[in-house]
Amino acid sequence: MDVDTSDDEAPSLVQPEVNAKSTAGHDEEVPDLVASSGDTASSKVPITIVTGYLGAGKTTLLNYILTEQHGKKIAVILNEFGDSIDIEKQLTVSDSNSTEASPVPFVPLANGCICCSVKDVGVAAIENLMEQRGELFDYILLETTGLADPGNIAPMFWLDDGLGSTIYLDGIVTLVDAKHLLKSLDEGYGDENKADKHDHQGPLLTTAHLQISHADVITVNKTDLVSEAELQNVVDRIRSINGLARIETTTKSKVRQLEGIILDLHAYDEVSDVDLKFASKGHSHLDPSITTTTLSFPALSAAQVEKFDLFLRTILWEETLAHATSSQPFEIHRLKARIPVIDGRMLLVQGVRNIYETNEVRAPVGEEAGQAKLVLIGKAVDQLAMKESLLKTLGM
Numbered sequence: 001m002d003v004d005t006s007d008d009e010a011p012s013l014v015q016p017e018v019n020a021k022s023t024a025g026h027d028e029e030v031p032d033l034v035a036s037s038g039d040t041a042s043s044k045v046p047i048t049i050v051t052g053y054l055g056a057g058k059t060t061l062l063n064y065i066l067t068e069q070h071g072k073k074i075a076v077i078l079n080e081f082g083d084s085i086d087i088e089k090q091l092t093v094s095d096s097n098s099t100e101a102s103p104v105p106f107v108p109l110a111n112g113c114i115c116c117s118v119k120d121v122g123v124a125a126i127e128n129l130m131e132q133r134g135e136l137f138d139y140i141l142l143e144t145t146g147l148a149d150p151g152n153i154a155p156m157f158w159l160d161d162g163l164g165s166t167i168y169l170d171g172i173v174t175l176v177d178a179k180h181l182l183k184s185l186d187e188g189y190g191d192e193n194k195a196d197k198h199d200h201q202g203p204l205l206t207t208a209h210l211q212i213s214h215a216d217v218i219t220v221n222k223t224d225l226v227s228e229a230e231l232q233n234v235v236d237r238i239r240s241i242n243g244l245a246r247i248e249t250t251t252k253s254k255v256r257q258l259e260g261i262i263l264d265l266h267a268y269d270e271v272s273d274v275d276l277k278f279a280s281k282g283h284s285h286l287d288p289s290i291t292t293t294t295l296s297f298p299a300l301s302a303a304q305v306e307k308f309d310l311f312l313r314t315i316l317w318e319e320t321l322a323h324a325t326s327s328q329p330f331e332i333h334r335l336k337a338r339i340p341v342i343d344g345r346m347l348l349v350q351g352v353r354n355i356y357e358t359n360e361v362r363a364p365v366g367e368e369a370g371q372a373k374l375v376l377i378g379k380a381v382d383q384l385a386m387k388e389s390l391l392k393t394l395g396m
């Protein structure tokens with residue numbers, strides 16, 4: 001990750017707090033699983049990334065959020081191309097403590113995409129914003145360009161170093177256009193869709209795939225433009241790609257509620273049993289490129305905990321399967337797990353691409369260890385081969 005904070009003064013308003021170890025890449029030390037409470041520092045400012053294909057309704061959603069009463073003072077970062085910046089500068093926020101609408105602290109990031117060329121500029125802008133923080137804001141919304149890949153952006157805010165000590169990633173909200181989504185997913189690298197290219201994508205993956213596979217909430221917008229049957233097809237396709245995300249349907253990006261639906265999701269510091277159970281209900285191949293795969297297995301012994309970590313390192317860093325009789329190339333975009341250990345611990349694992357974080361909590365007293373669940377969202381994940389590799393690595 002290329003977040004470099006070495007030349008900047010450390011923001012003085014917040015206390016860094018390390019809850020867990022984030023790990024990435026091949027060259028770093030083998031991580032220990034770290035004991036922690038898993039709670040998020042209250043002094044950190046949450047950031048919600050709003051992503052979605054061109055014209056899906058991101059700005060409409062931002063305007064909706066900023067005009068609703070939510071008791072928050074929200075700073076907006078816009079990562080837009082071209083002249084739309086001037087229009088979007090007009091955004092204002094109504095602070096529920098005041099009858100006057102006040103200007104939103106605003107950081108434009110023009111002429112590039114935060115996930116690619118302007119990454120360092122983006123980080124610097126956000127650091128500046130944090131230095132001005134004071135009483136100005138207590139929440140950040142980052143609207144990305146329609147072509148951004150959230151898998152590249154999320155780690156900037158999620159890791160425990162640099163920005164991660166002042167900000168925490170609350171969640172990724174992806175808007176999709178109900179009318180055009182299926183076409184966008186099926187276009188791949190078609191000639192008429194040249195703008196949809198990102199150097200770091202593999203074949204057959206569109207930006208729409210990446211924005212859905214990394215999302216915590218997917219808002220299917222523009223429902224007024226489709227029939228109920230068409231809407232259901234869109235929802236089913238999204239669900240088959242990302243079985244972890246919550247799906248909302250909206251017109252004019254008007255969500256039924258902000259709290260817990262768009263804002264304050266805590267998607268990266270909580271791993272809810274309910275969400276994992278939901279993801280395990282379906283494993284379909286409605287989408288040829290990306291699927292959600294859930295593996296269930298017995299609670300681990302203390303000795304198997306390190307082996308489980310080895311399994312994660314192998315699939316995320318080496319992108320291979322140890323001990324599997326058949327293995328095709330695969331890539332994992334998002335990972336969540338709840339792993340009971342028979343000594344009473346519970347491991348909560350979060351992953352985005354090759355970065356993952358393990359928090360350890362105590363299971364509630366008297367609760368049985370139960371089954372472990374690992375949910376993987378990615379390309380060409382072979383459920384049987386993955387499970388074979390996992391069980392053999394664990395010695396089960």
Ligand SMILES: Nc1nc2c(ncn2[C@@H]2O[C@H](COP(=O)(O)OP(=O)(O)OP(=O)(O)O)[C@@H](O)[C@H]2O)c(=O)[nH]1
Pocket residue numbers: 052053054055056057058059060061145146221222223224225250251252253
């Ligand atoms: N019919 C219909 N139009 C909508 C809806 N939501 C937004 N729009 C319109 O769609 C257009 C694009 O909406 P924006 O909010 O600007 O979309 P965006 O994702 O920010 O677009 P980019 O910044 O270009 O990526 C605008 O003209 C909106 O008024 C909806 O639910 N139904």
